[in-house]
Amino acid sequence: MTNLVLKLALAALLTTAVAAQAQVQGGGSTKGNPLSRLRPGEYASVKVGCAGLGGGGSASFDGRNLSGHYQVCKTTPIPGSANRYLQRCLEGQGANNHTLADIDTNPNASDDQQTIIVNSPTNFTIDGEQYAFCGGSP
Amino acid sequence: MRRIGTLLAIVIASSALASQCPSGDALLMNNTPLRTLCPNGFGQFAPGSIAQAMQAQPQNVSMITAAADQYGVPLHLALAVSFHESEGFNSCAGSNTGVKGPMQLTVETGQDFGFNRNINEQNIKGGMALLSQAVRSCGATNFACLAARYNGSNAAQQAGWARGVAAADQQLTNDPSLLASACQGGCSPSNQGDFPNGPNDSTPNATLSA
Numbered sequence: 001m002t003n004l005v006l007k008l009a010l011a012a013l014l015t016t017a018v019a020a021q022a023q024v025q026g027g028g029s030t031k032g033n034p035l036s037r038l039r040p041g042e043y044a045s046v047k048v049g050c051a052g053l054g055g056g057g058s059a060s061f062d063g064r065n066l067s068g069h070y071q072v073c074k075t076t077p078i079p080g081s082a083n084r085y086l087q088r089c090l091e092g093q094g095a096n097n098h099t100l101a102d103i104d105t106n107p108n109a110s111d112d113q114q115t116i117i118v119n120s121p122t123n124f125t126i127d128g129e130q131y132a133f134c135g136g137s138p
Numbered sequence: 139m140r141r142i143g144t145l146l147a148i149v150i151a152s153s154a155l156a157s158q159c160p161s162g163d164a165l166l167m168n169n170t171p172l173r174t175l176c177p178n179g180f181g182q183f184a185p186g187s188i189a190q191a192m193q194a195q196p197q198n199v200s201m202i203t204a205a206a207d208q209y210g211v212p213l214h215l216a217l218a219v220s221f222h223e224s225e226g227f228n229s230c231a232g233s234n235t236g237v238k239g240p241m242q243l244t245v246e247t248g249q250d251f252g253f254n255r256n257i258n259e260q261n262i263k264g265g266m267a268l269l270s271q272a273v274r275s276c277g278a279t280n281f282a283c284l285a286a287r288y289n290g291s292n293a294a295q296q297a298g299w300a301r302g303v304a305a306a307d308q309q310l311t312n313d314p315s316l317l318a319s320a321c322q323g324g325c326s327p328s329n330q331g332d333f334p335n336g337p338n339d340s341t342p343n344a345t346l347s348a
Binding site for chain 1 (some may be wrong): 181182183184185222223224225228231232233234235236237238242243244245246247250268272285286287288289290291292293294295296297298299300301302303305
C-alpha cells in the first residue's frame, strides 16, 4: 500500500515536471508560450517582403527564440504580462557572429523588453512591426 | 623645388581622403547621431525601386558614393549593399534594440574599424570598410562569399542577402544613369529630402548642423 502511494506520488511529480518543462520550452501546451505556435524559420517585415531577407527587415525563429537582423537572442516570456518578452541579445555580423551559448558569457549582451504577438503560425508582430514567414530554417 | 615637392606631397595626402563626389566627402565629415535623424525611433520601410530610394535619400547616397570611392569599393556594389541592408539607404531602418543605419552595422564591427555605428556618417564609413575587406577577399561579384563576410548570419539569411544584393547590383550595373545620378546630395543647409522618419520638414537637416 505504501509502495503504491509512493508510486502515485512519483508519477504526479513527474507529470508536473514535464508540464512545467513544456511551458518553459514552448512545447505545445495550451498553457505554454504563445511563441510555440510560430513556425520555425526565416521571417521578413511585410513592408519589405521576402526579397529583403538578409537585410534590415529580417528575423529568425528557432522554435523558441526570436532574433532580429544581425542579432542572436534568448526570448523569455515575462510572467503575468501577456505578449511581453525579455529579449537578451548579442549583435553579430560577418566574422563577429555569435551563438546562443555566447549570450550568457558575453558582457555586450543587452536586455530589452518587447511585445510580440503571434497572429498566426506564419505571422507575428513585434513592437508594432508585422513579419511574415519566408521559409527556411535557421 | 623643395616647395613644389612639399606642395605635391600635401596634394597627394589630401587626395587620399577625397573622392569623385566632393559633396559626399563634405557630408562624411559631419558626425550626426542616428537618434537625431530618427526622433521617432527605428523601424522597417518599404524601399520602393532603387531609383525612388536614391531620390528619397540623396545625402546618404552621396556619402555612400564618396565612401565607396575612398575605400575602393565598386559604386554599384556599395549602393546595392546599402539598398538591401537598410531598405533603401535609410538611416532609420533597423530596430531600437539592435542594428540600424544605412549600412546596418553592429557595434562590434564598427569598433573593429574605429567607428561608432550610432553616428550616421561613421555607420557608412564602417560599413564601407567592412565591404572593402570583403571585396579584397571575394572579389566584387562572388555574392555568396560577400554574404559570408558582410552578413555572416545563418545560411538562409546569407542566401537572401546574396540574392537581394546581386539583384540590386545587376540593376545598377545595367543602368548607368542610376550610377551617374548617385552624387547629387549637395552639402547645403537647405537640402531636404533624406530621412523620412526624421525631423519634420520645417527643421533644417540635422546632418548639416552637427
